[in-house]
Amino acid sequence: MSAVVSPVREPLVTGSKTYHQITEDICAPTERMPGFSFMLGMLFSLLMLGFGAFCMVWTIWKGIGSWDLNRTIGWGWDITNFVWWVGIGHAGTLISAILLLFRQKWRTGVNRAAEAMTIFAVMCAAVFPGIHMGRIWVSFFIFPYPNTRGPLWVNFNSPLLWDVFAISTYFTVSLLFWYTGLVPDLATVRDRASGMRKKIYSIASFGWTGAAKHWSRWESLSLILAGMATPLVLSVHTIVSFDFATSVIPGWHTTIFPPYFVAGAIFSGFAMVQTLMLIARKVLKLEDYITIAHIESMNKVILLTGTIVGVAYLTELFIAWYSGYVYEQFAFYNRAVGIYWWSYLAMMSCNVLSPQIFWFKKARRSVVITFIMSILVNIGMWFERFVIIATTLARDYLPSSWSYYSPTWVEVGDYIFTFGLFFTLFLIFTRVAPVVAIAEIKSILKSGGDQYVGFEAERKKKEALESGEYASQH
């Protein structure tokens, strides 16, 4: 084997797998009847989806008046949820694209599931601006097309329209990227299946044969798509941050928003990946592919991005004071100790303080702590968006219009709808497609398998060499 891998690198595939075992292990969930835990999860998701759908219909039927938004606070849970879901939808493309460009091989264990998660999260996100329009049946007005209303064009100068383009482009590109990666693995499932399943996977795998030229083009395509997806993923949350930062609202208009939103998105995205993968690796028995080393790497990313977000929070606070601009100063004073102080506290403690536990290796490698942390981070990131949106709006320039906002049950239900949608889609995904990228795992087996790399493998090799077996083997 020609790959040179430093022994200090931890193996990425454990259990001395062969190529065939990899196929067996990863295809298995798509081939066996789902177990009890899956059924329970599905039932729970469908219940959420059902209740949520009821609330969605209620919202559309009754109108936005069924929410507690008012003249002062025009954006509440809806846009908070939107930004939150979009943020979560960043991890997938980040893992597959940026980590691919930075040669982080550990991405192979989690990229497939993270990309799927991305797509579902963006779908959930798109729900909110949609229903927030009030008249969802004319939502196609947001697209620029020659029409009989003038022609009345959309406002290309509006960040909200940039959002339309950013989110739809991101969704399309992520879907293409994900599916193109999935095609060879669907072919693997196809070639193991029979009957009806074979027919379905045959259609889904686009006639993949595994020819060398196809692989060559496939790799080239993946690399270019990764190259394009990297600025794209940055641009999406950047544009979401423009929704706020282009305004002249103190607390929204700050130039650090673009990179800080992106860091926050990566932060929450990785937390959601952890939440899902910790369960998936257990239920689907993928511990050999999503190892503790993978979890530790992701925890490091969470620690890093959590700290970047912390730097941004403090920068904002500091510059608000430094600006000498009283409205700016008030906006941040109000955030920290105003009526919504508890959400600021939740944001700070969940996002900045709690990830600091990952300075300890024990914590980084503990499944339980990681799981709790992943939930905490997502709560914290939700509160971050709530703090930015509701707290800022509640105290505007005119004290007579100051207001308070809390959601109605319908708004909560709409949020639950997206959870139902997200988990239902994810659960279906785990049953119909390989959750781990089979071909990519195989391609890193010899540079990441525990029989090839790591101190243990080195030691064994040395022993074999000494006993003379090594020479005969190779």
Place this chain on the structure above:
Amino acid sequence: MATDSHTNVLFGLYNDEEDLMRAIESANESGLDIMDVYTPFPVHGLDPIMGLKESRLHIAGFIYGALGTCTAFGVMTWVFTRNWPIIFGGKPYFSVPAFMPITFELTVLFACVGMVITFYTICGMGPGVTNPILDERITDDKFCLAFKTNGLPNGEIDNLKSFLSSTQAAEVHTKMI
């Protein structure tokens, strides 16, 4: 006997990509005409020894992207300076910084969609397309080296068979596709 629309294929299945690569190299040395190579995953270093040129997909991608840039920027400029000029928020009609986000997004969208469509087209793949498969274990753990045997005399076919066995092919099969 095979009709003209069919291809007779003789192929060997290898258990390891390194065996396969050695086999290709010795096939090259013996001047054998390889029909194709099939692998379960992209094997590093296969392209150069098979003489495959680097894909030109990126050139196509660049053209699609440039098309997207021009479309987005052109349409916005036309709408805001010619077709329906309106002042929004005190910005000039032709406000370049505000056009940048959409221009960027459409550049990426055009490039990616265009490249993906191109990829499937040139590979002869698509929803519902079924291409002949030599062995179902190729997408699992077998590495396949295939020769076309249409019109070859039996002696040469036997030569190819012995070549495959001599290069540690685990199995040798023939198939009509």
Place this chain on the structure above:
Amino acid sequence: MASSSHTVAKTTDQINFTFTGGQKLLFGVLMLIGVICSALAFFNDPADEAINLHHSRFWTNFLHNSAFFGGLGFISLFLLCCKILAYSGWHTTFKRIWEAMMMFLPVSIVFFAILAIGNFAGFHHIYHWAAEGVTDPNNKEAYDSILAGKAPFLNPLMYLIFTVVIVLVWSAFAFILRARSKAEDKAKDGELSFFKKNKVLAAIFLPIGGFSSAAFIWLLLMSIDSHWYSTMYAWYVTASWLVSAVAFTILLLVYLKSKGYFPQVTKEHMHDLGKYLFGFSVFWTYLWFSQFMLIWYANVGEETVYFDLRIEEYPFLFYGNLVINFALPFIVLLANSTKRMTGTLVLVASLVFFGHWMDFFQMVKPGVYYENYKHLKHSHGHDGHHDEHHDTDTHLSDAHNHDAQAEGDDHSHAAVGGDHKGDNHDGHSKKAKSSRVGYAFPGFIEIGMMLGWLGLFLFVVFSGLARAQLVPTNDPYINESMHHHV
């Protein structure tokens, strides 16, 4: 395959670097040019008093180069720490270059100390906030309520802490990191304790460096435009350093390879560095655009003043910045093939390196002159109301025009917004300024002083390289790095 580092030692022809006399002479000459140009700038002011008050040409160049080259030292340390933590292996073979570059940090303390002492002693007038009486409400002429509000941060003591003391702390990290890395060379095969200890050190440094560099940048550079603020600024400056450091690395590697060193650094390594140059240039542009677009879009007077000044008075710098630092690397390095052509890479790297040096030029110069006018105005006893003195007072009129507070000298920031473009400029003084060498564009003195710093920087880097093995033969990643292919 084998992890033994002895194989590395054998395959590496040039394991130790010799700092030749010729190189020393060359850098000495560069430094001499720097000293002469500094003296010229200081003593023989070629331009008139208005733009060279209090030797401001010398001092702005001094700050400009200290910030730029000092930043290269910081970013090398930062980059190394990131690499250590991100399990990066490919760069290992030339990591000594970054270890040598970061040794400029302790040297740059001298420059920062001079600047810091200058704030106390008042021998330079770069920072408006450090001027006499700005925080004194009884001083009717000099008092500035905004600067008085910022005084807890913008004061000479804070400046001392966040430039000199913080750079001392960074230097300490750099020393320890380098010492351990060097000790690893002498350690026995497979010894991992240094590697592990450096990992911990890198993890500690990243947050410290991240937080403190922001304050460092705010004080050193952002406070030049002392009324202006932008939360993005620190990250933007860091990105500029990052691109320059990568460009410098490429140039140095190509030079050393031409001298026969680093035979193991292949096209693949250069390709990756080319990707970095491309990627970080795009990242820099992203930050540039985000900062500019948000300020342009919101059109808040307190913020637009920064770009207004630069677009109106420094159009070449402003647009040239984008052409050299974005368009050029983007277009040239987009294709894979160009990243693998040494000549092209060298050309782009040199232009981008110079481009980012120019970026710092446009960060430093406009603000200093602009604020200096105000200071001049105060010290000469003008009342400072804007727009009324254009014709009577050619040199000073700009000062009034560019007053950050469009509302006049009461500095009431509560008055938000307003487009500054209309009332800020009159034609003739603009033309007069924008053609001035040393003010709107670097002249031979600026280039000469830059060469001086470059000579010193290269001297430090080369002697750093000479004082350690050029190739870290015992680094656990060295074999990966030697067999790096895409």
